[in-house]
Amino acid sequence: MTTSLLEHAEYAPLFHSCEVIQGRDNALMQRVFELRFQVYCLERGFLPAANYPDGCEIDEYDAGSAHFCAFNLRRELVGYVRLVPPDLTKSFPFQSHCSALLEGAALAPPAQAAEISRLMVRYDYRRRRGDVLEGVTVKEDHATVAHELRDHSPQILLSLYRQMYAFSLVHGIHYWYAAMERPLARALNQMNFAFRQIGPASDYYGMVAPYLGALRELETHLSKRDPALMDWMQRPETTDD
Numbered sequence: 001m002t003t004s005l006l007e008h009a010e011y012a013p014l015f016h017s018c019e020v021i022q023g024r025d026n027a028l029m030q031r032v033f034e035l036r037f038q039v040y041c042l043e044r045g046f047l048p049a050a051n052y053p054d055g056c057e058i059d060e061y062d063a064g065s066a067h068f069c070a071f072n073l074r075r076e077l078v079g080y081v082r083l084v085p086p087d088l089t090k091s092f093p094f095q096s097h098c099s100a101l102l103e104g105a106a107l108a109p110p111a112q113a114a115e116i117s118r119l120m121v122r123y124d125y126r127r128r129r130g131d132v133l134e135g136v137t138v139k140e141d142h143a144t145v146a147h148e149l150r151d152h153s154p155q156i157l158l159s160l161y162r163q164m165y166a167f168s169l170v171h172g173i174h175y176w177y178a179a180m181e182r183p184l185a186r187a188l189n190q191m192n193f194a195f196r197q198i199g200p201a202s203d204y205y206g207m208v209a210p211y212l213g214a215l216r217e218l219e220t221h222l223s224k225r226d227p228a229l230m231d232w233m234q235r236p237e238t239t240d241d
Contacts, residue, residue, distance in 0.1 A: 011232050035080055097202055165215070177211070
C-alpha cells in the first residue's frame with residue numbers, strides 16, 4: 001500500500017476518543033461512572049445495584065487507573081475502558097479471579113504491564129441483544145459507514161484501543177492483560193490484535209479467560225497483516241475541538 005493511501009486510511013470516522021483525567025474532567029468522570037453502573041449493574045447484573053445508591057459504579061482501582069472515553073459526532077459518551085496498573089503486591093485485578101495459568105504460559109513483568117478493564121460500549125451501539133458486553137463483531141468493512149448504530153461498535157473499540165496504545169507507549173507499558181469472553185478474543189484476533197490466552201476460563205464478571213498481549217508482537221503482527229491499521233494506530237488523533 002502506498003504512503004498516500006496509508007495516510008488517508010480511517011478506521012473510526014464516526015467516533016473519537018480521549019484520555020479522561022480525574023480531578024480535571026470531573027463532570028465527564030461522573031458520566032463514566034453512571035455508564036458503568038448502567039452496564040455492570042442494571043444491564044449485566046455483574047454487581048448489585050443496591051451497593052451503588054447514587055447510580056455510580058466506582059471501585060478501588062479507579063484512583064490509580066488511566067481512563068479513556070469514546071464519543072460519537074454529537075459528543076455523546078458511547079464507550080469506555082480503563083488501564084489498571086499493578087497494585088502494591090504487583091498483582092492485577094484479574095488475578096483474584098483467574099489465578100491459574102495454562103501450561104507454558106508466563107506472566108509479564110508487572111512494572112511493564114497494565115490490565116484492560118471495564119471495556120464497554122453503550123447499549124444502543126451494540127450489534128445484537130445478547131452479544132458480549134463490548135458488542136464487538138468484525139464482519140464489516142471498516143471503510144464503510146454503516147446505517148445502523150449497532151454496526152459501529154468495532155469502530156468504537158478501535159478508537160479506544162488507539163488511545164490505550166498511545167498512552168502505553170508514553171508510559172512504558174509493553175504488555176496488556178485482558179479478561180475476555182471468547183467472542184471478543186476472536187473478534188480482536190480477526191482484527192489482527194494478537195492476544196494469547198494464558199489461563200482457563202473462570203467467572204470474572206461472566207465466564208472469561210485471561211489473555212496477554214505484547215505490544216511489540218502486536219505491532220509486528222499488525223504491520224504485516226494490516227499496515228494501514230498500524231499506521232492509523234500510530235497517528236495522533238485529531239478532532240475539530
